[in-house]
Amino acid sequence: MRTQVVIIGAGPAGLLLGHLLHRAGIEAVILEQRGPDYVLGRVRAGVLEAGTRDLLNKIGLGTRMEVEGLVHDGVEIAFDDTRLRFDFRDLVGRAVMIYGQTEVTRDLMDARAGFGGRTIYDADSVTPHDFDGPKPYVTYHQNGITHHLDCDFIAGCDGYHGPSRQAVPAASISSFERTYPFGWLGVLVEKPPVAPELIYASHQNGFALCSMRSPTRSRYYVQCGLDEDVGAWSDERFWEELRRRIGAEAADNLQTGPSIEKSIAPLRSFVAEPLRFGRLFLAGDAAHIVPPTGAKGLNLAVSDVSILAAGLTEFYADHSAAGIDHYSAHALRRIWQAERFSWWMTTMLHRFPDMSTFERRLQRAEFDLLRDSRPAAQAMAAVYTG
Ligand code: RFL
Ligand code: PHB
Numbered sequence: 001m002r003t004q005v006v007i008i009g010a011g012p013a014g015l016l017l018g019h020l021l022h023r024a025g026i027e028a029v030i031l032e033q034r035g036p037d038y039v040l041g042r043v044r045a046g047v048l049e050a051g052t053r054d055l056l057n058k059i060g061l062g063t064r065m066e067v068e069g070l071v072h073d074g075v076e077i078a079f080d081d082t083r084l085r086f087d088f089r090d091l092v093g094r095a096v097m098i099y100g101q102t103e104v105t106r107d108l109m110d111a112r113a114g115f116g117g118r119t120i121y122d123a124d125s126v127t128p129h130d131f132d133g134p135k136p137y138v139t140y141h142q143n144g145i146t147h148h149l150d151c152d153f154i155a156g157c158d159g160y161h162g163p164s165r166q167a168v169p170a171a172s173i174s175s176f177e178r179t180y181p182f183g184w185l186g187v188l189v190e191k192p193p194v195a196p197e198l199i200y201a202s203h204q205n206g207f208a209l210c211s212m213r214s215p216t217r218s219r220y221y222v223q224c225g226l227d228e229d230v231g232a233w234s235d236e237r238f239w240e241e242l243r244r245r246i247g248a249e250a251a252d253n254l255q256t257g258p259s260i261e262k263s264i265a266p267l268r269s270f271v272a273e274p275l276r277f278g279r280l281f282l283a284g285d286a287a288h289i290v291p292p293t294g295a296k297g298l299n300l301a302v303s304d305v306s307i308l309a310a311g312l313t314e315f316y317a318d319h320s321a322a323g324i325d326h327y328s329a330h331a332l333r334r335i336w337q338a339e340r341f342s343w344w345m346t347t348m349l350h351r352f353p354d355m356s357t358f359e360r361r362l363q364r365a366e367f368d369l370l371r372d373s374r375p376a377a378q379a380m381a382a383v384y385t386g
Contacts, residue, residue, distance in 0.1 A: 013284030049386025
């Protein structure tokens with residue numbers, strides 16, 4: 001079998017790339033290790049930057065988002081007993097869209113089914129081959145049979161643990177990494193959100209975040225230890241800790257109920273360089289990870305594949321390799337900006353195990369700078385809204 005581009009991974013990066021290529025008349029096959037229900041069952045990001053929203057609208061994928069998504073003109077940040085609202089419209093004239101990654105993925109899957117794009121689910125042992133030469137191919141197993149897929153290019157959109165980055169010889173790739181000594185315990189609950197906008201809270205006990213998926217469904221997080229067992233967190237314990245961290249006024253408005261999802265995610269910053277190895281490209285979480293504090297993970301995946309799709313379109317339409325030659329440098333500029341922002345927000349708002357009172361005062365000074373300096377608040381708002 002042969003196609004123009006093999007995309008490994010049917011997460012948001014892979015599905016969106018498939019969509020953008022289809023619009024440019026380029027054929028792609030997506031190979032996914034899991035089934036569609038598993039992919040849709042993962043509760044992840046919730047905030048779309050203005051640019052992500054614009055792109056989804058531009059390519060005809062925004063209909064449901066514009067009806068069901070929630071436009072947020074601001075965000076709140078609380079530090080101990082002080083709670084501030086940052087008005088994005090006033091600061092930078094933009095807003096964000098609250099629309100879950102699950103919904104974006106569902107819209108992309110529906111659109112792909114609509115144009116008859118091929119996605120091969122439950123593909124085992126997916127392996128990219130010969131991408132350093134002119135004839136790359138990908139092999140995979142399904143139902144005991146080994147399949148061989150010839151192509152012009154391979155796009156590794158297979159997340160942090162996928163095979164694409166691992167196929168690159170160690171001498172050709174550099175990685176930059178920071179792991180944080182904590183994780184986020186997340187809970188999804190069928191109750192209205194505590195406040196109309198998100199609240200990021202820094203408390204002596206640790207960080208907390210109040211987010212949402214809809215007017216009736218809320219998503220909450222508390223910072224927890226890396227080695228903690230999710231089974232040790234009863235719903236009651238979670239609500240008690242959340243109430244303590246978000247301050248008295250928000251705690252009074254919190255509506256609790258049985259959790260419908262509860263999981264712990266570690267926090268990590270990671271970047272691989274470069275993003276191109278001959279005819280193999282890395283995009284999305286396959287290439288970089290950000291801690292979720294800045295809500296950048298999904299948005300970065302979108303910006304990577306937009307740049308990559310433009311490069312591939314230029315290659316096929318104009319017989320020019322300039323776009324794909326420039327992909328790595330172009331995408332990495334934005335990636336490092338998001339890395340910096342996510343690291344900064346994480347550092348300002350979390351409790352670190354060996355933190356001194358000096359460092360807590362520095363965190364407070366960062367927060368006070370956002371309160372007292374309009375340019376500082378504008379810089380935060382500009383990056384947050386994208
Ligand atoms: P994804 O979504 O991980 O999709 C990769 C796809 O590749 C498949 N795959 C394979 N396919 C074939 N063969 C193999 N051997 C394969 N190995 C893996 C996987 O099954 C999957 O379908 O990466 P993508 O598309 O780059 O999208 C990136 C976003 O998903 C990610 O950046 C965000 O969700 C990050 N993230 C969050 N971002 C936020 O902005 N806010 C959040 O609250 C937030 N929460 C999260 C998150 C990521 C998490 N991870 C990775 C565990 C919570 C979690 C738990
Ligand atoms: C979420 O709604 O899951 C969410 C929102 C903002 C973040 C991270 C996660 O920074």
